[in-house]
Amino acid sequence: MSSLSEVASVDAAQRSVALTVDASLYPLGAIYGAAYVFLDRCYVLLDKPDAAHVRVTLSWKKGEPPEGALVALAGEFANELLSCAWRAKIAEESRAVIESTTARALSGAMGAPSLDDLEKFEFGDEAFEDPLGIAMSWEEKYGKNKKAAEEKKEEAGK
Amino acid sequence: MIELRFHRDLYRGESVDAAAKALAPYATAIDRAEEPAHWILRVAASNPERERRVAGEIANRALGITVRGAG
Numbered sequence: 001m002s003s004l005s006e007v008a009s010v011d012a013a014q015r016s017v018a019l020t021v022d023a024s025l026y027p028l029g030a031i032y033g034a035a036y037v038f039l040d041r042c043y044v045l046l047d048k049p050d051a052a053h054v055r056v057t058l059s060w061k062k063g064e065p066p067e068g069a070l071v072a073l074a075g076e077f078a079n080e081l082l083s084c085a086w087r088a089k090i091a092e093e094s095r096a097v098i099e100s101t102t103a104r105a106l107s108g109a110m111g112a113p114s115l116d117d118l119e120k121f122e123f124g125d126e127a128f129e130d131p132l133g134i135a136m137s138w139e140e141k142y143g144k145n146k147k148a149a150e151e152k153k154e155e156a157g158k
Numbered sequence: 159m160i161e162l163r164f165h166r167d168l169y170r171g172e173s174v175d176a177a178a179k180a181l182a183p184y185a186t187a188i189d190r191a192e193e194p195a196h197w198i199l200r201v202a203a204s205n206p207e208r209e210r211r212v213a214g215e216i217a218n219r220a221l222g223i224t225v226r227g228a229g
Contacts, residue, residue, distance in 0.1 A: 028168075032225045043214030044221055048165045048195075059214055 008074040016043075016059040017070040019077060023054050026085045031056070033084035034077060042073060160213040162199045170224050171197055177219035185212045 008019045021031060031054055035044045043059040058073050065073075113121070133141050164174050174197045178188050184203065191198040199216060203209040 032221075035221055036225045039218045039222055043217055045162070045217045046165065046168045046221065047163065048167055054168070059210075061211075061214065 004071070004075055004078060008071065008078075010070045010074075012070075014059065015065055015070070016057055017074045018055055018057045019074055020049070021054045021056060021081065023052055026054075026081055027088055028054070030081060030085035030088050033088070034081040037080050038073075038077060159200050159202045160209050162201065162213055162217055163193075164197045164199070164217075164220060166195055166197065168224070169197065169220055170227055173223035173227065174199065174220045176223055177216045180219055181212055181216045184208070184215075188216075 007021070008017055010017045023031075031046070035046060035056060038044050038058060042061055045057045045059070047055045047057070049055050056077065058070075058077060060070065060073075128135075130136070178190070178199055182188055185201050186204060187200075187202040189200040191200070199213075201209060201213040201216065203212050
């Protein structure tokens with residue numbers, strides 16, 4: 001595990017701090033996301049020193065930075081980067097659920113089915129399988145008022 | 159003069175051009191150059207502090223446009 005001092009280097013003359021980010025740990029989208037958050041606070045420049053790393057340079061905008069401010073800035077950037085990477089991972093993992101929910105919502109919003117759609121729909125007489133008894137009423141399932149339920153059913157059948 | 163090097167894998171060329179164009183009125187000169195892996199801008203302004211500020215704003219703008227384009 002790298003500490004902040006290992007991956008960040010302060011350049012006091014340039015009023016900047018540079019971080020080297022492992023591109024295999026943090027996707028480019030997360031690096032962009034974290035960098036974007038810091039655009040209003042400092043000047044941000046990205047570079048790629050080699051295929052496996054991205055270097056992020058954060059430069060202080062106005063005046064002289066207070067002591068320790070550049071290191072604190074690097075620390076805050078590292079936290080934001082971790083947060084962005086985590087959010088990207090969650091979004092990737094839940095992509096299938098989001099897509100299927102959206103597709104269902106959109107198909108529902110398209111309105112009632114047309115006569116052609118209904119014509120294509122299969123209305124079979126066969127009862128569907130219900131091994132867990134989900135479609136059963138409480139009385140039918142637990143038998144407390146089983147008799148009353150059966151009578152009710154018979155009456156409905158008539 | 160400050161040299162800004164924008165890696166082609168990280169910045170879109172149009173974003174760098176748009177940023178340079180937007181900040182050109184605040185600089186005395188912005189020279190463009192190209193390398194296999196980078197787009198390069200050399201920024202000159204009336205004094206070093208202004209030069210630093212204009213270069214920084216160009217970098218931020220280029221990144222902002224690239225990120226919004228990537229999303």
